[in-house]
Amino acid sequence: MLELIRNNRKLVQLLLAMLFIPFAFFGVDAYFSNFNRNIAVATVGSSKITHREFQESWKDFVQNKQRSMGENFRREEVDTLENRFAHLNGLINQRAMMMDAERRHLQVSDALLRQTVMQIPAFQGDDGKFSAERYQSALRNQNMTIPQFEQQVRESMTIQMLLQLVGDTSVVSSSAAGMMARIQAEERRVAEIRLLPEQFNNAVRISEDAVRKYYEENRKAFEVPEEVRAEYVVLSVDSLIPKMEVGEAAVQNWYEQHKSVYSAPETRRVSHIMIGTAGMDAQKKEEAKKKAEGIRAKAAQDPSKFADLAREYSQDTASAAKGGDLGFLGRESGSFETAVFQLQEGEISQLVETDSGFHVIRLTGIQHEKQSPLSEVRPRIEAELKRQAAEKMLAESAEDFQNIVYEQPDSLEPAASRFKLAIQKWPRPIARNAAPLQPAAQLGPFANEQLRSELFSVPALENKLNTKAVEVSPKTFVAARVLEHTPASVKPLESVKADIEARLRAQEAAVLARKDGEEKLARLQKGEKDSLDWALVKNLSRLQGKQVPQAALRAIFKANVQQLPAYVGLEYPNNGGYALFKIMQVTQPEGNNEAATKLLQKGYTEETGQQELVAFIESLRKRYKVEIHPKELQEKSPE
Numbered sequence: 001m002l003e004l005i006r007n008n009r010k011l012v013q014l015l016l017a018m019l020f021i022p023f024a025f026f027g028v029d030a031y032f033s034n035f036n037r038n039i040a041v042a043t044v045g046s047s048k049i050t051h052r053e054f055q056e057s058w059k060d061f062v063q064n065k066q067r068s069m070g071e072n073f074r075r076e077e078v079d080t081l082e083n084r085f086a087h088l089n090g091l092i093n094q095r096a097m098m099m100d101a102e103r104r105h106l107q108v109s110d111a112l113l114r115q116t117v118m119q120i121p122a123f124q125g126d127d128g129k130f131s132a133e134r135y136q137s138a139l140r141n142q143n144m145t146i147p148q149f150e151q152q153v154r155e156s157m158t159i160q161m162l163l164q165l166v167g168d169t170s171v172v173s174s175s176a177a178g179m180m181a182r183i184q185a186e187e188r189r190v191a192e193i194r195l196l197p198e199q200f201n202n203a204v205r206i207s208e209d210a211v212r213k214y215y216e217e218n219r220k221a222f223e224v225p226e227e228v229r230a231e232y233v234v235l236s237v238d239s240l241i242p243k244m245e246v247g248e249a250a251v252q253n254w255y256e257q258h259k260s261v262y263s264a265p266e267t268r269r270v271s272h273i274m275i276g277t278a279g280m281d282a283q284k285k286e287e288a289k290k291k292a293e294g295i296r297a298k299a300a301q302d303p304s305k306f307a308d309l310a311r312e313y314s315q316d317t318a319s320a321a322k323g324g325d326l327g328f329l330g331r332e333s334g335s336f337e338t339a340v341f342q343l344q345e346g347e348i349s350q351l352v353e354t355d356s357g358f359h360v361i362r363l364t365g366i367q368h369e370k371q372s373p374l375s376e377v378r379p380r381i382e383a384e385l386k387r388q389a390a391e392k393m394l395a396e397s398a399e400d401f402q403n404i405v406y407e408q409p410d411s412l413e414p415a416a417s418r419f420k421l422a423i424q425k426w427p428r429p430i431a432r433n434a435a436p437l438q439p440a441a442q443l444g445p446f447a448n449e450q451l452r453s454e455l456f457s458v459p460a461l462e463n464k465l466n467t468k469a470v471e472v473s474p475k476t477f478v479a480a481r482v483l484e485h486t487p488a489s490v491k492p493l494e495s496v497k498a499d500i501e502a503r504l505r506a507q508e509a510a511v512l513a514r515k516d517g518e519e520k521l522a523r524l525q526k527g528e529k530d531s532l533d534w535a536l537v538k539n540l541s542r543l544q545g546k547q548v549p550q551a552a553l554r555a556i557f558k559a560n561v562q563q564l565p566a567y568v569g570l571e572y573p574n575n576g577g578y579a580l581f582k583i584m585q586v587t588q589p590e591g592n593n594e595a596a597t598k599l600l601q602k603g604y605t606e607e608t609g610q611q612e613l614v615a616f617i618e619s620l621r622k623r624y625k626v627e628i629h630p631k632e633l634q635e636k637s638p639e
Contacts, residue, residue, distance in 0.1 A: 109355035197509035269365035271324035517578030
């Protein structure tokens with residue numbers, strides 16, 4: 001189990017996703033205003049998922065989406081009722097699985113929890129070892145306590161244990177896998193003829209009426225969007241930081257109050273040999289203890305062979321491969337850690353018992369507590385104090401900034417002068433409906449829908465007045481002003497006539513290619529003489545068929561091959577023409593490919609396991625009687 005958790009990247013990613021999600025996106029107080037926090041949006045048996053629980057989880061989900069999608073994030077595409085229902089169902093599934101894990105008495109030991117947390121990359125220092133400072137700092141930045149975070153980790157690991165317990169019961173027989181392997185290895189020798197649309201271009205005639213009709217029916221495709229060019233000013237924490245000054249006394253005072261943040265507690269590097277006892281009865285546990293005692297005696301007799309003994313005997317396979325090395329550990333209250341911090345360097349412990357089993361421990365190194373001097377951490381402290389000062393100034397100045405751009409609407413200069421900001425010109429035109437037309441990188445602050453709406457308002461367009469100051473992202477306010485306006489228009493027919501003719505010609509040529517191909521196929525399938533000039537002969541199998549599109553491969557292997565040659569045909573998508581295939585030979589491989597069979601068996605077993613997990617979760621929802629209250633879910637929180 002220890003190896004599973006250590007090597008499970010998905011679990012680690014889940015834990016990181018839970019932790020590193022910014023909490024300032026919506027503003028927590030505003031987010032929950034006007035809602036009864038205890039109203040249930042769903043019940044799972046006697047347990048309820050409250051409106052508050054759902055909204056907190058949903059907020060994290062949306063923020064995580066924004067963080068991962070970056071410039072491509074569109075709130076209106078993410079915050080939909082369909083996605084809310086899907087997210088709630090995920091919470092219901094998690095609650096049901098935790099309830100079932102408790103019913104099965106599944107537990108994650110303190111030792112396993114500790115080792116999992118210590119292996120999360122975000123908590124490791126530059127040397128790749130667990131850093132208590134980074135751990136505490138990361139949790140502190142997210143307003144989480146260590147018990148809160150570790151409880152989330154424990155629950156995630158418990159669910160992982162439950163899912164593995166269910167998924168590991170699926171096995172596909174080797175005979176079934178062997179049959180599928182033979183089917184997939186079957187080869188068909190085919191020849192191909194491609195009838196390309198370009199071959200029929202000379203037969204196509206496009207009339208003026210057809211061009212005009214297409215133009216009139218598709219005028220929207222030829223629209224030039226309404227656009228503006230604009231200038232703007234940005235008031236943000238980042239824009240204020242360079243203006244902040246920090247005195248020596250403030251730096252010294254911060255350092256004295258936060259010394260623990262800049263100190264690294266003592267850590268110890270250990271290796272161990274574990275003989276597992278999970279699930280054992282008293283007799284087997286006693287046998288495991290005797291085995292561990294024998295191994296300890298060998299290690300004590302010749303400590304230089306400890307790593308070899310770990311590779312040979314340790315049942316913690318992940319560390320055994322490294323000679324038992326667990327890296328550096330911090331001081332904690334568990335029996336394992338207590339034993340570690342009682343050893344001298346190089347010393348081997350007596351047997352130590354934990355929930356995982358019996359351990360023989362060797363202390364291989366000590367890193368003593370280290371306090372970083374002020375000179376070393378000064379840049380970090382100054383940066384933190386400047387950011388805090390900038391955040392305070394922004395909170396005090398945001399309203400003044402909004403008032404100035406509103407009360408002196410004929411220019412951005414007063415606001416820029418008051419806060420010592422630069423007036424910037426956006427280098428590209430900005431379309432009214434820019435979101436589907438331009439990537440966010442080309443829009444900068446104008447990717448914000450509210451700011452664009454202000455920019456295209458009547459006062460901004462007709463009177464060239466400042467927009468309101470809009471918070472385009474957390475702690476970033478932007479006010480803008482139109483410099484130039486280009487109304488929407490439709491390109492004249494003459495400017496797009498050639499493009500329309502080319503498009504219509506390609507469409508008509510594709511129709512002629514398909515018609516010609518279908519006629520040829522019909523004659524061949526009736527048994528008429530084959531006088532076609534076939535080419536591109538190739539051998540295909542269901543696994544090795546990349547020489548043709550998937551649709552063609554499916555058609556070739558669905559064809560009746562009792563009488564050869566056999567013929568199939570299909571139209572290629574996107575005006576790709578028509579293809580005819582002549583199946584000339586069908587061969588089956590001799591014997592069984594054992595490696596291919598095992599690989600296929602593994603793949604089908606995993607797929608079957610996934611299906612069983614889906615069925616298992618459905619059964620849990622029935623067992624614990626899930627009820628959803630859609631009315632409560634549909635009411636969205638204010639942004």
